[in-house]
Amino acid sequence: MDPDDGEGLFSDAFPTRELPPASAFPGQDPHALGGARDNILEVAIGREVRSFRNKLGITVADLAAATGLSLGMLSKIENGVTSPSLTTLQTLSRALGVPVTAFFRRFEERREAVFVKAGEGLLIERRGTRAGHQYRLLGHNAGNTGRVVVEPYVITLTEESDVFPLFQHSGLEFIYMLEGEVIYRHADKLYHLTPGDSLFFDADAPHGPDEMRQLPIRFLSIISYAKDEV
Template sequence: MLNTASNAPVDDKRTLERALGHQIRLLRRERDLSVADLGAAAGISPGMVSKMENGQISPSLSSISAIANALNVPITALFSAFEERRDCSFVKRGRGVVIERRGTKVGHIYELLGAGLRGELVLEPYLITLEDDAEAYMGFRHAGVEFIYMLTGEVIYRHADQDYHLKPGDALMFDAQALHGPAKHLKTPMTYLSVIVYPRD
């Protein structure tokens, strides 16, 4: 098993094997062949062909080649259904999109550092700068979980009815459905990383 240095589960699904099996079954049926017919033509047992079609095994290259020959297609045709995409978002320094979030006050600058990843969760990473004239605001509230990592400056950050004194290197993670926000600016300008995660609609 891969060591991911994380408690997140490893994606151990046989994505490639299933895609390969799906394509073999599709091509076999297009030619009106039974599992036994394909196995006989390829010199492979029907049981092995069935396991390949169901993505239960990782077949050898020789077995894949034999199946391709029996179906009269190039080996690459067996992998045409496989598309494993892992999204990535790269933003160069200073190139994040400056946006206005709902409830943003004067002196609050939000720079979105990444976007566009697919999946069941939406992740919004922001570099937030509070300038010298920034207004205190504790009225933020939204779905999901928020993580804050303090980079520069100092702030009293309020979550629900609790205040937290954040200095560079401090981190805070909380349920973002409770009211929250910077209550008192102790040293400005300040910057902190804010990562918001919530379910995609």
């Protein structure tokens, strides 16, 4: 099988998928300014009120009937455009069955960032280390309260590195090529990766470098998995 041939032996069983058009992703706009409002108290309270209401499976009208507040006022509260009084928060807490302090949880939540200078980062041992693959960890969020662990690495392959296309681990992995040229295997499909190319895949299938075309090879690898899969 020619690794440069997009119509390889396994192309029918493992077709290469291209990204759908941007209109197919109706979710978050990465350029929106909404993130700048995350620490505004009114927005934080509104999100918690909506979250608790949704958990109970009730509508805004149901909550209005239970609290005596108008639909318009509840809409303003949930959208973070008004600051509810303590009396209003007490009324909402009784109706939703949560303490008043629960509405401030998101506002008080710590937001952290990990800064790594160029060339730094923690060198760690992973399965491929014995094959000469250098893993430099750029950050880790396992200590946070979220349910997903994200591990970003810069992986370097040199003349001393072995080809090893049999990595398998839980979660998803994203690769972005920075330097060099490699034939990368995922399951029964081969991908010719050069700088600027990327690959996103289910990491539970066998994967890894199958042929190193141009050394040194460096790529960004971002692995994510559920905490209960650790």
